[in-house]
Amino acid sequence: MVFRLIRVLPYVTYDGWAWLDGYQLNEKGDAVERREIFVQPARLRKLAEAKPSPAPLAPRLAPRKAPAQASPRRLRATSV
Secondary structure: EEEEEEEEEOOOOOOOOOEEEEEEEEEOEEEEEEEEEOOOOOHOOOOOOOOOOOOOOOOOOOOOOOOOOOOOOOOOOOOO
16 A cells, blocks of 8 residues: 555554554555554655656636726715
8 A cells, every 4th residue: 555644643552553644545646545544664665755747837818907997976066
């Protein structure tokens, strides 16, 4: 199982054991399920760190022009 570690949980355990919180990864490296696992850290293997793939750039759109604001009308007070 390939596991992406989030944190080591602070639970009291047997000597040489630990609870880990993280995600199980599929073949593509996508997180498929969040898990808490009970392991012997000395027996774990760390995989080479994957280089993050560059995110595809979204096409840039021209900025929208703000709608023209009408000037405020001045009201004339009329006498009654």
